[in-house]
Amino acid sequence: MKKASILMILGALLLMGLFQFPLxxxxxxxxxxxxxxxMNIYIDGIQxxxxxxxxxxDGLNHYIGMKTIPKAIDMWEFEVFPIVIASMSIIGVIIGLFGYFGKVSHHWFLGWLLVITILGVLGMYDFNAWMIDYGTNLDPNAIMKLQNPDGTAMSYKPPLLGHQKLLNFDAYSYPRLGGYLMGAGMFLTFIAYFLGKKSKTINT
Amino acid sequence: MIKYKFQLGSLFIALMLLTSCGNNNGQKGSSGALNSSAAEKVYVAPGEQDEFYAFMSGGYSGNLTVYGLPSGRMFKEIPVFSQFPTSGYGYSEETKPMLQTSHGFVPWDDSHHPDISQTNGELDGRWIFINGNNTPRIARISLTTFETEEIIEVPNSAGNHSSSFVTENTEYVVAGTRFSVPIPQRDMPINEYKGNFKGSLSFISVDPEHGHMDIKFQIIMPGFNYDLSHPGRGKSHGWFFFTTYNTEEASTLQEVNASQNDKDFIAAINWKKIEAYVNNGGGTKMPANYAHNVYDEGTHTATTTMKKEVLTVNPLDVPGAVYFLPTPKSPHGCDVDPSGQYIIGNGKLSADLTVHSFDRMIEAIEGKKFDGEAYGIPILKFEDVLAGTVKSGGLGPLHTEFDGKGNAYTTFFISSEVVKWKLGTWEVIDRKPTYYSVGHLMIPGGNSAKPFGKYVVALNKITKDRYLPTGPEMEHSAQIYDISGEKMELLYDFPTHGEPHYAAGCPASLLAPKSKKLYRLDENKHPYAVTSPDQAKVVRNGKEVHVYMSTIRSHFTPDNIEGVKVGDKVYFHITNQEQDFDVPHGFAMIGQNTSELLIMPGQTKTSVWEPKQVGVWPFYCTDFCSALHQEMQGYVRVSPANSDLELSWSLGGD
Structure with missing residues (x-):
């Protein structure tokens, strides 16, 4: 359980990478x-x-009537995300410490993982919703108004993950170091849960 | 990003393939291979880049052109001494001061000898210097912006030909006079030249940080013609060598009269000694009048300062500073090998090259082995300074460059060839014809301590049948040879712009990574700049109207202006708001008596228009900046001189 708790602490701490590296x-x-x-998307803004x-x-997007890329102060997400991430990281560390001293069981590890996963999915949903709005809610007076072959207005939503062709542009959307660190952290807490479960089986 | 990495990867593989091809071909070449190997050696595939930059002087174009080697593709013409309507250089209000001289605005010159700045005798790629031959000037060009940043006029000089060569650490850029003239200028009979005319050799200091030039001193020499020069390097650092002709001091029909002496001189100048002399207060301050023009990258504006004094040095006042080395047959090029040991005089009316030894020269000076004097300057004995003679079998040697592997390459104008010979043994190794009548030649770094001896470029004076004919007037022609093997191999012909005299080259890796992509808008200190479109405005000041205009894809702000009157002088101060690589905007106004402007991202340029007719007159962007470039246009309403219409301006009806 001690080993598992250390992994839990490490996993939770890896979330802090998001304050330094792009998600x-x-x-x-x-x-x-x-x-x-x-562009790099950080939890507190876009650079x-x-x-x-x-x-x-932004200069290119004005041709197709897209809004400018939001500044940090324009979106509530960039205020809330850092608080959520910092809180989850601290809570994770506390759970890990409690686990180390035998105050809580490995189920708490799984619980933390579930919460962060739900938050992550919500975050992705929010990110996708923003991209849909960004890519489809266009200025009606745009210089270029393009249509799909079926006559519907063309959308310029970048892909949530992977590659997509947008007019002359190839758009690639992937997690960056902060995102990978978060993923690794979540994976570590998952391992922590298993180790915790295993050690408990051996102990009993 | 992944795709980008993949492209880099494939580029790397392509480079490896190219490199290995090159090696194979080199081996084939030396065993008499097919011409196809030459094609492969100069082929730079689409999207790939050349290995070397080559800067070719423009001669009577007054400019400097930038080429790639080995492809021979031209990348840019850098305006230096000539007005250049393509960009507005010399037409815009900001750059007109660049062409100011003591003779007023001189819109042209004859540019000859580019030289890249050096540190420890090696190319450092900070700046390139070039001389204006006709109205004596030296220019300094930035090798991050590839734009002319500074031009200094050289007083007491005429035909600024033995210029603009830099010392080992770019302490000085040196400018010598081709014509001797009365110093100071005065009204006197021409036929009293002999003994009365003088030749000036100017040492222009270069500020190591900004590159700013200042004439430190001028040596006032006997009235010969100072033809070409090069610095000592390594052991001969601190010396400078100038070839002379017309030691006869003829003032007419020099073709004959300046060719009578069997030997002229190479003047050896110990500039360190003269520098110490002037640093200790030596020399004579002489009234003068010459322009110093400096372009400021922050304000995007040049200013002219007229300088009123120059420090002159009589060589007789500094014993041991100047000697003459007798050199046969009106020597032209004066070249120093990478070690600094050999000084080569290319006797242009001879078959042979004369090579002087620096060590023997020092011995002769120490042993005081003089063979008389000229105007008090000691002449060393020819036999005492001679290192050897290259019996070339060619005719009319002009210039020599070095490959850094112990070989020298000399051009022969009359016999139209490049001859490769060995330093020290003086034996001829190879010769190849040029097409036709070669002047200078250039090996990247070939006149520094560290040449990059892979290619030599021959810069020819006569083109004749090398290309499709274009009437009587044609571009000049260059040839590139592979010199990596024992024998030279002609690879390719390419036309060059203007009349390249000398050229300078360097590895692409020295300059490409630091080439500027744009000017930062937040560093723009131009007094009429607008750093965002909402600052655009129009201001009247009597008859002057100042338009503070911005451009961004794809509109001008403002694009409708009313209240301008006949007789006004309208200044369009245009700031390009783009901060993206390679997105210039242009500006042209109908009926304007000047050129267009081409404005780089973050830059401000000013164009003047003096409307003479009532009406509504359009202007537009001349650079195809975007898909909506054709829409990038506007109107100015011009009312009669007595109209009381107030100034107004707008964009999109606002």
Missing amino acids: WNIMLGAPQYPEPLG GMNEFDIQNI
């Missing part, structure tokens, strides 16, 4: 952008891969 990343490459434009990328993505 997600979207890259936009095109023939005339051999060096692709890109360009290169200094002027956000400005240049």
Whole structure:
């Protein structure tokens, strides 16, 4: 159980990586952008891969009537996410410490994992909803109004995960280091749950 | 990003393949291979980049062109001494001061000898210098922006030809006069040249941080013609060598009269000694009048300062600083090998090359083995300084470059060839014809302590039948040779712009990574800049109207202006708001008596328009900036001179 608790603490601490590293990343490459434009999504805001990328993505998006990429103060998520992540990390560490001293059982580890998973899914849902709005809620006076072959208005929603062709752009959407650290942390807590369960079986 | 990485990976593999191909071909080449190997050696596949930059002087274009080697593709023409309507250089209000001189605005020059700045004798890629031959000037060009940043006029000089070569650590860029003239200028009979005209050799200090130039001193030499020069390096660092002709001091029909002496001189100047002399208060301050033009990247604006004084040095006042080395047959090029030991005089009316030894020169000076003097300057004995003679079998040697592997390559104008020979043994190893009548040649770094001896480029004076004919006037022609093997191999012909004299080259890796992509808008200090479109405005100041205009894809702000009157002088101050690589905007106004502007991201440029007719006159963006480039346009309403219409401006009806 001690080993399991240490893993639990480590796993919970890995969430803190999100304060340093981006959670997600979207890259936009095109023939005339051999060096692709890109944005890193942090839990507290969006930053360009290169200094002027956000400005240049906005510049291109104005042709199709997309809104500008939100600043940190424009979205409640960027205020709430850091609080949620920090809280979950601290709670996870506390659970781990309690487990180390035998105050709580390995079920708490699983409970923590379930909560963070639910929060993560909600976060992804929110992220996707924002992208749908961003990609479809377009300025009616846009310079270019493009339609799909079936006559419906073209959407410019970037993919939630993976690659998608948007006009001349190839959009790639993948987790970034902060996201991978979070995933690794969740995996560690899952291992912690199993180790905890196993040690309990041996002890009893 | 993944795709990008993949592309990098495939590029790396492609490079490996190319490299291995090159090696195979080299082996085949030396055993008399097919021409197809030459094609592969100069082929740079689409999307790939050249191995070297080459900077070719423009000669009578007054500019400097940038090429890639081995492909021979031209990348850019950098305006230096000539107005350049393509970008508005010399037309825009910001750059007009660059072409100011003591003779007023001079819109042209004849640019000859580019030289890349050095540290410890090796190319450092900070700046490239080039001389204006006709109205003596030296320019400094940034190798991060590839734009001319500074031009200094050289007083007491005429035909600024033995220029602009840098010392081992770019302490000085050196400029020598081709014509000797009365110093100071005065009204006197031309035929009293002899003994009265003088030649000036100017040492222009270069600030190591900003590159700013300042004439530290001018050596006032006898009235010969100072033709070309090069610095000592390594052991001969601290010396500078100039070839001379017309030691006869003829003032007319020099073709004959300056070719009478069997030997002219190479002047050896111990500049360190003269530097110490002037640092201790030596020299004579002389009234002068010359322009110093500096372009500021922050304000995107050049300013002219007229300088009123120059420090001159009489070489006789600094004993041991100047000697003459007799050199046969009106030597032209003056080249120093990478070790600094050999000084090569290319006697242009001869078949042979004269190579002087630096060590023997020092011995002769210490032993005071003089063979008389000229105007008080000691002449060393020819036999005492000679290292060897290259019996070339060619005719009309002009210039020599080095490969860093103990070989030298000399151009022969009259016999139209490049001859490879060995330093020290003076034996000729190989010769290849050029097409036709080669002047300079260039090996990247070939006149530094560390040449990159892979290619030599021959810069020819006569083109004739090498390309499809274009009437009587044609571009000049260059040839590139592979010199990695024992024998030279002609690879490719390519036309060059203007008349390249000398050229300078360096590995692409020295410059490409630091080449600027844009100017930062938040560092724009131009007094009329607008750093966001909402700052755009129009201001009247008497008859002057200042339009603070912004551009971004794809509109001008403002694009409708009313209240301008006939007789006004309208200044369009245009700031490109883009902060994206390679998104310039242009500006042109109908009937304007000047060129267009091409404005880089983050830059501000100003164009003047003096409307003469009432009406509504359009302007537009000249650079195809986006899919809506054709829509990037606007109107100015011009009312009669007595109209009382107030100024107004708008965009989108706001």
